Amino acid sequence: MLSSVKESEVEASIKEMYDLCNDNDNKSRVAPVEMRIWFGDTTLTAIMRIVVGERFLGVTTPSEMEENERLQKTIRKFFDLDGKEKAMKQTAQELDGFMEKWLEDHKLKRIYGDEKVENDFMGMMLSLLDNAEKSPDSYGSDTINKATCLALILGGTDTTAVTLTWALSLLLNNRRVLKKAQSELDQHIGRERRLVKESDLKKLVYLQAIVKETLRLYPAGPLAVPHESTQDCTVGGYRIPAGTRVFVNLTKIQRDPRVWTNPSQFEPERFLTNGSSCKDFDVRGQNFELIPFGSGRRMCPAVSFALQAMHLVLANLLHAFEITTPSDEPATCVRLPDLPT
Numbered sequence: 001m002l003s004s005v006k007e008s009e010v011e012a013s014i015k016e017m018y019d020l021c022n023d024n025d026n027k028s029r030v031a032p033v034e035m036r037i038w039f040g041d042t043t044l045t046a047i048m049r050i051v052v053g054e055r056f057l058g059v060t061t062p063s064e065m066e067e068n069e070r071l072q073k074t075i076r077k078f079f080d081l082d083g084k085e086k087a088m089k090q091t092a093q094e095l096d097g098f099m100e101k102w103l104e105d106h107k108l109k110r111i112y113g114d115e116k117v118e119n120d121f122m123g124m125m126l127s128l129l130d131n132a133e134k135s136p137d138s139y140g141s142d143t144i145n146k147a148t149c150l151a152l153i154l155g156g157t158d159t160t161a162v163t164l165t166w167a168l169s170l171l172l173n174n175r176r177v178l179k180k181a182q183s184e185l186d187q188h189i190g191r192e193r194r195l196v197k198e199s200d201l202k203k204l205v206y207l208q209a210i211v212k213e214t215l216r217l218y219p220a221g222p223l224a225v226p227h228e229s230t231q232d233c234t235v236g237g238y239r240i241p242a243g244t245r246v247f248v249n250l251t252k253i254q255r256d257p258r259v260w261t262n263p264s265q266f267e268p269e270r271f272l273t274n275g276s277s278c279k280d281f282d283v284r285g286q287n288f289e290l291i292p293f294g295s296g297r298r299m300c301p302a303v304s305f306a307l308q309a310m311h312l313v314l315a316n317l318l319h320a321f322e323i324t325t326p327s328d329e330p331a332t333c334v335r336l337p338d339l340p341t
C-alpha cells in the first residue's frame, strides 16, 4: 500500500496541513493536539488520509480525535514506518545471544563439574532457580535468569559510566574542586600508597560530596524510569487518572532554585557546610529534593553498590593520575612515584 502513495499526494497533503494550521479564521477546525500530530508526523498523516479518507480533516470532537490517534497508532505499528521496531528487535536478539552464551557456558561447566565454575551473579541465579518451585504459567527459568542478569547489566553500566564522565568533566571545569579532592587523597591515603581501598572511602568525605553534586546536576536517568499510576490520585494539585504514564523530571527537581542556592553551580561544599539547608540530604530516596536513584519501592536497588563502585573508581583515578585537558600545559600524567608493586 505504501508504494501507492505518490510524492505529489504527500506534498499536497502536507501543504494542506500547513494551510489548515495557519487558518486564523477557522481556528475551531484544528485543535492544538491535531496540529501537533500533523506536524509531528506529516508523512504518516498523509498516508492515513489516503488509507482512511477524509475522516481526518476537520475533526473537532474529542471522540473523533481519539479515533484519529488510535488509527494513527495502528498504522504506525502495522507499517513500522520508521523502522524502529525492526531495529529494537535486532538489538534485543543480539543481547539475548550474548546472554544465552553466558548461560550455556555456566551450564556446561556445571555439567562437567568444572572446578573453575564462576560464582558470579548468573551462577548464583542458576543455583537458586534449580531449587525454585516452577509455576506452570511463569516464564522458564532460563528466561528469568537471562532477563534478570540483563536488567542488571543494562541498568548498571551506562549509569555509572555516564556519572563518572560527568564528574571528570565537572572537575576539569572546576580546578579548585579537583585540587581539593587531591589534597584529601594525599592527606588520607598518601602518595606512598598505590591503591585506594574500600575501607578508605569513609574518610573521603569531599570526594563523596563531589559524586553527590554530580548526581544532582546530571542524574544518569534525567526522567528516572516511566511509572504508571494504578489508581486515580492527586499529586501537587494535579488529578492523575489511573493508567497515566508519569515521568518525574529529576533534573528540574534537583535544580529547583527554591531549594538550591546557585542551582546550576558545581559546589560540593553545599553538602558539607554547617548551616547549609541541604547538608543532610542523602541520595537514598528520603529527601525528595535529591532523588537521582528514584524513591519508593521501585527505586534503584543498586544504590549502595553504585555509590561504592563510583567512589572507589573516582578515588583511584584522582589518586594515581593528573587529569588535564588538551589545552593544558604538558604535565606529567602520573601523580604517584614509581613504586615497586
Ligand code: HEM
Residues within 6 Å of the ligand: 151, 152, 153, 155, 156, 157, 159, 160, 163, 219, 220, 221, 224, 225, 226, 292, 293, 294, 295, 297, 298, 299, 300, 301, 302, 303, 305, 306
Ligand atoms: C549512577 C548510578 C545509577 C543511577 C543514577 C541509577 C538510577 C536509577 C533510577 C533513577 C532508577 C528508576 C527508579 C524509579 O523508577 O524510581 C533505577 C532503577 C534500576 N536500577 Fe539503577 N541507577 C544506577 C546504577 C545501577 C546499577 C549499578 C545497577 C545494577 C547493578 C542498577 C540497576 C537498576 C535496576 C535493576 C533498576 C530497576 C528497578 C525496578 O524497576 O524495580 N542501577 N536506577
